[in-house]
Amino acid sequence: xxxxxxxxxxxxxxxxxxxxxxxxxxxxxxxxxxxxxxxxxxxxxxxxxxxxxxxxxxxxxxxxxxxxxxxxxxxxxxxxxxxxxxxxxxxxxxxxxxxxxxxxxxxxxxxxxxxxxxxxxxxxxxxxxxxxxxxxxxxxxxxxxxxxxxxxxxxxxxxxxxxxxxxxxxxxxxxxxxxxxxxxxxxxxxxxxxxxxxxxxxxxxxxxxxxxxxxxxxxxxxxxxxxxxxxxxxxxxxxxxxxxxxxxxxxxxxxxxxxxxxxxxxxxxxxxxxxxxxxxxxxxxxxxxxxxxxxxxxxxxxxx
Amino acid sequence: xxxxxxxxxxxxxxxxxxxxxxxxxxxxxxxxxxxxxxxxxxxxxxxxxxxxxxxxxxxxxxxxxxxxxxxxxxxxxxxxxxxxxxxxxxxxxxxxxxxxxxxxxxxxxxxxxxxxxxxxxxxxxxxxxxxxxxxxxxxxxxxxxxxxxxxxxxxxxxxxxxxxxxxxxxxxxxxxxxxxxxxxxxxxxxxxxxxxxxxxxxxxxxxxxxxxxxxxxxxxxxxxxxxxxxxxxxxxxxxxxxxxxxxxxxxxxxxxxxxxxxxxxxxxxxxxxxxxxxxxxxxxxxxxxxxxxxxxxxxxxxxx
Numbered sequence: 001x002x003x004x005x006x007x008x009x010x011x012x013x014x015x016x017x018x019x020x021x022x023x024x025x026x027x028x029x030x031x032x033x034x035x036x037x038x039x040x041x042x043x044x045x046x047x048x049x050x051x052x053x054x055x056x057x058x059x060x061x062x063x064x065x066x067x068x069x070x071x072x073x074x075x076x077x078x079x080x081x082x083x084x085x086x087x088x089x090x091x092x093x094x095x096x097x098x099x100x101x102x103x104x105x106x107x108x109x110x111x112x113x114x115x116x117x118x119x120x121x122x123x124x125x126x127x128x129x130x131x132x133x134x135x136x137x138x139x140x141x142x143x144x145x146x147x148x149x150x151x152x153x154x155x156x157x158x159x160x161x162x163x164x165x166x167x168x169x170x171x172x173x174x175x176x177x178x179x180x181x182x183x184x185x186x187x188x189x190x191x192x193x194x195x196x197x198x199x200x201x202x203x204x205x206x207x208x209x210x211x212x213x214x215x216x217x218x219x220x221x222x223x224x225x226x227x228x229x230x231x232x233x234x235x236x237x238x239x240x241x242x243x244x245x246x247x248x249x250x251x252x253x254x255x256x257x258x259x260x261x262x263x264x265x266x267x268x269x270x271x272x273x274x275x276x277x278x279x280x281x282x283x284x285x286x287x288x289x290x291x292x293x294x295x296x297x298x299x300x301x302x303x304x
Numbered sequence: 305x306x307x308x309x310x311x312x313x314x315x316x317x318x319x320x321x322x323x324x325x326x327x328x329x330x331x332x333x334x335x336x337x338x339x340x341x342x343x344x345x346x347x348x349x350x351x352x353x354x355x356x357x358x359x360x361x362x363x364x365x366x367x368x369x370x371x372x373x374x375x376x377x378x379x380x381x382x383x384x385x386x387x388x389x390x391x392x393x394x395x396x397x398x399x400x401x402x403x404x405x406x407x408x409x410x411x412x413x414x415x416x417x418x419x420x421x422x423x424x425x426x427x428x429x430x431x432x433x434x435x436x437x438x439x440x441x442x443x444x445x446x447x448x449x450x451x452x453x454x455x456x457x458x459x460x461x462x463x464x465x466x467x468x469x470x471x472x473x474x475x476x477x478x479x480x481x482x483x484x485x486x487x488x489x490x491x492x493x494x495x496x497x498x499x500x501x502x503x504x505x506x507x508x509x510x511x512x513x514x515x516x517x518x519x520x521x522x523x524x525x526x527x528x529x530x531x532x533x534x535x536x537x538x539x540x541x542x543x544x545x546x547x548x549x550x551x552x553x554x555x556x557x558x559x560x561x562x563x564x565x566x567x568x569x570x571x572x573x574x575x576x577x578x579x580x581x582x583x584x585x586x587x588x589x590x591x592x593x594x595x596x597x598x599x600x601x602x603x604x605x606x607x608x
């Protein structure tokens with residue numbers, strides 16, 4: 001059974017504390033390692049969580065508030081110090097390229113690897129990565145500045161051969177690839193073997209939605225219907241709900257509502273304001289609305 | 305006896321490790337708290353070292369390599385989150401203002417306090433700060449890119465009153481300020497009391513030189529003659545001396561030579577390459593040349 005993993009490197013809002021990292025997480029999906037947001041200290045958090053730097057080929061930045069990208073330049077230059085050669089692509093709001101290139105220029109530095117930027121400016125969902133394994137689409141958010149979440153959708157996998165039946169029927173191996181892709185086979189005597197007779201359905205494709213930072217926005221739910229797991233920010237508890245509007249953030253209950261509306265299987269809460277001493281209340285306020293709620297915390301890994 | 309303190313927040317070269325911070329230190333001198341360089345994670349290191357953020361009014365950046373300034377934007381924005389009102393001045397190479405303002409602009413952010421920049425481009429020693437307590441002068445270094453160290457010199461203090469003698473001679477208190485500043489006093493009967501009869505000399509003014517990053521450059525020593533303490537980078541041990549030239553760095557022995565040439569009282573070594581497992585060898589290679597050698601390490605405080 002194929003699963004994906006979410007490694008939480010940091011899940012606290014605003015200024016980092018001694019043991020509270022700003023936002024960064026790694027999504028391990030279909031052999032990809034996607035770095036999502038990159039707050040200050042991300043390169044150290046990657047080390048501590050034993051994430052292999054070289055396997056990260058795509059970095060997604062939701063928006064240009066410091067707690068989501070001040071660690072990016074450190075990652076870019078450390079990759080060079082490690083003599084990386086594989087290309088790296090940064091996806092983020094317009095301006096991110098200028099920020100990075102200006103600093104590289106002034107340090108008279110260059111990267112040891114091809115560094116690409118895919119700047120995002122659209123206000124509607126946009127496919128920004130599409131390969132044979134995964135599609136990544138932006139999720140327009142509602143924050144104080146231009147911000148996007150990211151919807152990671154696995155491509156449906158290949159059908160699986162019922163290898164014993166294939167051997168019993170003496171199907172030529174040349175047909176195996178075609179069968180996996182849904183086609184039929186033909187025996188030497190001309191008999192057609194229907195695909196369903198010798199294959200099992202592919203594993204169901206899973207999906208992950210990352211939504212931070214954002215005020216309550218029901219359109220998010222519509223876009224990510226039936227998502228396997230959603231990470232939705234919950235900066236505040238109900239007691240500070242009045243801060244949501246001016247700051248462009250959500251409560252735990254609002255995050256739960258989005259998960260419920262979307263028909264999600266799981267909800268991860270995070271991006272907690274550092275004013276709260278413990279996280280239990282976030283779960284308490286979300287659970288009556290959405291049952292499968294999980295609390296992100298630095299160093300935690302979720303598997304779905 | 306007045307002393308100054310150097311708090312080492314980070315003293316390792318290049319990419320930060322889990323427990324090895326890039327360069328940053330705080331100089332506590334005559335009631336000033338100067339932040340010198342600001343590698344990634346400096347704001348967290350400030351917290352861990354219990355340095356009061358609000359007392360930092362001046363930040364000095366030696367050069368624009370990431371391990372010396374990638375923590376600067378985090379400090380600038382966190383100061384705002386803390387609703388700071390006191391002005392902050394950043395001293396650093398040309399370009400640093402553009403880097404900071406671009407990121408503030410793109411985050412549609414502003415600081416809650418006046419933020420000033422003093423960009424440096426001169427290739428000769430230049431006074432960049434001069435108040436009634438301290439003078440700060442650049443120390444041109446020899447690195448791969450434009451870099452300056454900083455020479456912090458205390459102003460000579462006031463003479464100290466010999467209060468018992470003053471009282472015995474019934475000197476009018478109106479003369480006390482004048483006496484502290486080196487003037488004489490006059491008794492009611494017209495007798496002149498010479499300054500030396502009723503005052504003690506001021507405490508000797510001390511000084512601190514921060515020199516990182518740089519290749520061996522004897523001119524540094526000439527500029528900082530008789531410095532109380534010098535922090536001089538020692539990226540490499542003798543076994544890697546051949547790397548000094550291409551990288552623009554020094555060995556521990558070269559750092560010791562500079563301290564000796566300068567007639568310094570103390571030498572602090574730092575900016576160690578992370579290739580070395582322990583630091584003892586740095587002391588071993590420096591001590592035969594300069595006796596009073598100290599090893600910087602993250603979290604250490606020196607008092608002189």
